[in-house]
Amino acid sequence: MRQIEQFIAGGAAGSAGGSVSERFGDVFNPSTGQIQARVGFSTVADLDRAVTKAQAAQPAWAATNPQRRARVMFNFKTLLEANMQDLAELLASEHGKVVADAKGDIQRGLEVIEFSCGVPHALKGEYTTGAGPGIDVYSMRQALGVVAGITPFNFPAMIPMWMFGPAIACGNAFILKPSERDPSVPVRLAELMLEAGLPEGILQVLHGDKEMVDAILDHPAIAAVSFVGSSDIAHYVYRRGVDAGKRVQAMGGAKNHGIVMPDADLDQVVDDICGAAFGSAGERCMALPVVVPVGDKTADALREKLIPAIAALRVGVSTDSDAHYGPVVNAAHKQRVENWIQTGVDEGAELVVDGRGFKLQGHEEGFFIGPSLFDRVTTDMESYKEEIFGPVLQIVRAPDFETALRLPSEHQYGNGVAIFTRNGHAAREFAARVNVGMVGINVPIPVPVAYHSFGGWKRSGFGDHNQYGMEGVRFWTKMKTITQRWPDGGAGDSAFIIPTMG
Structure with missing residues (x-):
């Protein structure tokens, strides 16, 4: 029987960075009702190893200029388009949606990847010349570091790409915990990102159930978590993640x-x-x-x-x-x-x-x-x-x-x-x-296009930022503001007071 394993630093089980699972989940073919594969659940030790590899790889990735990061996204987009049919068939076989609908799942995720190709523009800061006597002020957006996404079964391609596309383009390393019900496509997406030129350790996939969710929420080195699922679990994820000092966006259920x-x-x-x-x-x-x-x-x-x-x-x-x-x-x-x-x-x-x-x-x-x-x-x-x-x-x-x-x-x-x-x-x-x-x-499913953003109110969304678009860029980055002055060599009392712009 086919076995689906984690993807740590470019390696599946039995290879560099991989491990052998002791707990498994069944992956069904919904059209027949038969088990078609087993997914190996990752352990807390696996998560620690993935985070360590992410921490090692992320600084160099963040230091890579945004245009070069965007080129990886362009390459990934090309690979997605070339593999669309195979990905759609694999997705449909585990989820149950028809192949045409599975292609739509992938396409809506691909549109966020296309948006992420424009990350050099999205990351541009602001600049004010002469905010005060000889003083200029400017801002920049910087990556958070190691971040994570926990995604549901109903869109195993689109929602992972909604998350890891902007996060990685902004310079973060990303750990993905997809649904254990249809995990093959998320692993395949990670493989394609590696083929597109993404360094090992920047996108890794770990499988599991609540045990892995809690491990991600509690891990001190993971700076932010994005979640999509039912409202009760979204609320739980939000509270536990925030209590652990993380930035969290948690999208819940709906009754449209x-x-x-x-x-x-x-x-x-x-x-x-x-x-x-x-x-x-x-x-x-x-x-x-x-x-x-x-x-x-x-x-x-x-x-x-x-x-x-x-x-x-x-x-x-x-x-x-x-x-x-x-x-x-x-x-x-x-x-x-x-x-x-x-x-x-x-x-x-x-x-x-x-x-x-x-x-x-x-x-x-x-x-x-x-x-x-x-x-x-x-x-x-x-x-x-x-x-x-x-x-x-x-x-x-x-x-x-x-x-x-x-x-x-x-x-x-x-x-x-x-x-x-x-x-x-x-x-x-x-x-x-x-x-x-x-x-x-007069639009029955008003999912915003990739350069806007997706997010509900009340029990449909917990947190201050929506998914993808500029909201996604803001969520996956932190702003730094610099106030600078280049004195002419003299010193005065102003060195001992808070500078003002008057």
């Missing part, structure tokens, strides 16, 4: 709403919502699992169009090019989603389409769930309050615009939201007032 105004193009809305709610089997923090039609007339018309559209969705194996989505990641997650569907029924929501019990011919042991649709969901239901993270769409009816605005604004999560309308005033009012971090106007 799509507001449908009476003037919206319902045919377009249905297409958008089906893709946003059911794509990647709903295993996306930017999925759109709640649709809020304004007015019963809008709700009835939307429901009538959604039912046949959902019936037309094709669920298939990850290699099925005609499938709209594939299986969920493992049996435990399948059971969790189906339990939430039953909870919705028990709470009194109307189950219009039931995706439970779906079996794909020839792949009966796969982790498949058919699309489900609920109507007349209310805000007091636990199935509305919590993130389901599966192919389940809930209709929450709102009588008017103000009610629709309050729903996402008052929800515990504040990741993303969308409004569908032809009314510019309504869209502008909604965007300005909604208490959510990312807003789409």
